[in-house]
Amino acid sequence: MASAEEASALVQRLSQLSTDLTAAERENLKFLLSMAAGGVLSGHAQHIPEDLRKSALGATQHSLPKLIAGAREKFPTGVVFHGRGPFLTDEEREALDRESRSCRPRAERFLDHYVASGAPVARDISLSGPIRAFLTESVGPIAPTRRANYLYYDEPGLGIDPHVDKDEFSLNILTMLEHRSSGPQRSELILHPPGREAMRFHLQPGESLVFFADSVTHQRTRTVADEAIRLVSFGYRTLGGTHE
CATH class of the missing domain: 1.10.45 (Vanillyl-alcohol Oxidase; Chain A, domain 4)
Structure with a gap:
């Protein structure tokens, strides 16, 4: 050993x-x-x-x-924010919900979930002043990647195995739009911070998780029958770290 x-x-x-x-x-x-x-x-x-x-x-x-040094040292779990984010208005959440529903028919399967990219409402909101101000105040300078994706887990067995994201997608805002299930067993988002117990998140519709997706291993456990999840993901690249 x-x-x-x-x-x-x-x-x-x-x-x-x-x-x-x-x-x-x-x-x-x-x-x-x-x-x-x-x-x-x-x-x-x-x-x-x-x-x-x-x-x-x-x-x-x-x-x-x-x-990847820099701001991550202030966030040992990788989590920057969890809750109903002040950077999104109720009107914006409703607009994201509507657009995500309309984009589902064209979503393409990527590994074990479905993704719809290039949605104008999601892209514009990801570039909004309130979001950029919130992230800059929280973690320092950031650069939008213009990547705003709708994610769908609406078939049994969908999920994502433990992984980290690429540097260009280093900071992630993940917002739940819908999570339907008929039983007690549900898919969950899990973060695995170093030296700590796993952190399990059951985001409610409208809640967001902001975290360093490029340096903390994370996963989504598999969906079960009669379960459906819709999320929107905004990606950003942090600037000013030792290796960035």
Whole structure:
């Protein structure tokens, strides 16, 4: 079993290594660490002794935020905000709800969920002054990616395995528009902050989660029969960090 000191030393070595890498090389390293963490969290490494799995998961989880310094140090769980965001009006939430319904027929399957991009209302709201002001005040300078996607989980078995997002989609505003289910078992969003218990979110319609999607492993558990979820996701890139 790797000791705590050895795991900590590995985290520091990976962090130091990342300072000498290009952006593309750092992205590849982050992808490999994400895949390693996701494999352990998804149960795909049962052949490895449990103590070694825990050490490996801890090392990868702690390493991911260190590959991208800056504002993340203020948010050890990766969560910037959770609740009914002051950056969206009720009218904007209603407009997003209407547009997401109208976009469902053209949504395309991406892995284990459906995505509709290029929706004008979502794009314009993602670029709004209140959102940019809120994010800038919370985490510092940001650059909109102009990526505003509607996400649909409305068939049994849809979800997303543990992963982290690319650097260009480093900060995510995820807003629930609808979550219908007929039983007690429901899909949930789970974040896996380093060194902490998993954080489970059951967003209510109109609630948002703002988090660093590029440095904290996250997943959506699988939907069950008679369950349907509609979300809108706004992506931003943080600026001014040590490696950015």
